[in-house]
Amino acid sequence: MSGRARLAAMTPAPVETASPVARDDERRRPLFVALVWAVILTPTAAGVYQQHYPVVWAVLGYLSLVAFLIAYYYVFTQAVAARRRGVEVPCAIRRFGFVVLCLLASLVVGFAGENGVVMWFALSQIALVVMPRREAWATIGSICVAVVLVPWSLGLDWEVNVWFLVAILGSSWATDAIFRLRDTNRRLVRAQEQIASMAIEQERLRFARDLHDVVGHSLTAATVKAQLARRMAGTDDDRARAELREVEGLLREALKDVRGTVAGYRDVTLTSELVRAATVLEAAGIAAELPGAVDHVPADRREIFGWVLREAVTNVVRHSQARHARITVTAGAIEIWNDGADGGSPGSPSSSGLVGLRERVEAAGGTLQAGPDGTGGWTTAAMMVT
Known part of the structure; x- marks a missing residue:
């Protein structure tokens, strides 16, 4: 097995995980939705009371409302769980659950009268959750027709006007847009994670290839000459010493090549990092303001500013949930601001990177400041002592 194959085999496949906070939010969302609908359906419960039914019929009316809420919660949780796994909602939920x-x-509606028409509003929302988009809109259209025709066909004098239909269609459109946006964001996040994983894998393979290509020949030659020197020892000491001198030269050359490879691997410049920042921020959907030129920055400060920019932009993309970022560069300072909480406080995922960056900046004769700006944003700035 080649070195590249061994490295690829040892590299673990990326695993899609969710943070504990995200998992808690996912678990709480169905309960939150059920509570919201419980509040929205309060006028329906009042409608049952206003009909002045005998106690038995009133109890049946309230039990039917409670049963609807329980069924709504169950169908919603099952549908959301299927969507989270990226699979189609089971037919039993999509068909039988919706029919129930x-x-x-x-x-x-039969118990609550006119106050129960909000139930059709609830059905239009759950249709978008459990059904494919086209089927859901066909169902919503049928609900709108039923809202108008059912009272008319039964001769009921209900004030179901056009504004209620507009509310059903408008809220359904908004819910549909939110679902599509979430699906797009999830696909984008998965694509970004896959791209990042592929980039890391390619960089590992590139570095392994470079080391093999640069150092392999020298080490192979040194090994062969060392074996020759061992065989010549005691029989031709002059030849053995000559071979050992050549081995020493080859090893020095290999060490020089390793250092050159590592130096090229760690090479960071302000100009290249600005280009990288523009690409990364754009891919993350963050509007960025970048300087047009950095020619005024002294040459001895461009590398350290590049390191600051790399770490700050990485934190913005990974931890901040920002929508806007601004990069300002002067001859003696660089500042990266974003309108989100960067997460660089002690114990956060980005804190260790900031600690290493602060040590690097101080070693170059500067100071690093990173923290909230007091307006809900975050600023990372490095100032060099003149």
């Missing part, structure tokens, strides 16, 4: 919700909603 329709039957319960009809029962509630």
Whole structure:
């Protein structure tokens, strides 16, 4: 097996994980939605009371409303769980579950009267969760028709006007847009993670290839000459010493090549990092203001400013949830500002990087400041002592 193959085999595949906070939010969301609908359906419960039913019928009306909320919660949680796994909502939920919700909603409307029409509003929302987009909109259209025709066909004098239909269609459009945006964001995040993983893998393979190509020949030659010197020892000492001198020269050359390879691997310039920052911020959807030129920055400060820019931009993309960033460069300082919480406080994921960056800046004769700016944003700045 070649060195590249061994390195690829040892490199673990990226695993998609969610933070504990994200997992908690996912678990709480269905309960939050159920509570919201419980509040929205309060007028429906009042409608049951206003009908002045006998106690038994009133209890049945309230039980049908509670049953609807329980079924709504169950169908919603199952559908969201399927979407989170990236699979289609099970047919039992998409068909049978929605039919049960329709039957319960009809029962509630029968008990609550005109105040129960909000049930159709709830059905239009859950249709977008459990069904494919085209099927959901066809269902929403059917609900709008039912909202108008059912009271008319039964001769009920309900004040179901056009504004209620507009509310159903408008809220459904907004919910549909939110779902599509979330799906797009998830695909973008997965694509970015895959691109980052592929870039890391390619860089590892490139570095392994460079080391093999640069050092392999010298070490192979040194090994052969060392073996020859060992065989000549005691029989031709002059030849053995000559071979050992050549081995020493080859090893020095190999060490020089290793240092050159590592130096090229760690090479950082302000200009290249500005280009990288523009690309990374754009890919992350962050509007960026960058300097047009950095010719005024002294040559001995461009590398350290490049390191500051690299770490700061990495933190902005990975930890801040920012929407806007601004990079300012003067002859003696560089400042990176963003309108999100960067997460560079002690114990955060980016704190260790800032600690190393501060040591690097101080070693170059400057100071580093990183923290909230007091307006909800975050600023990372390095100032060089003149």
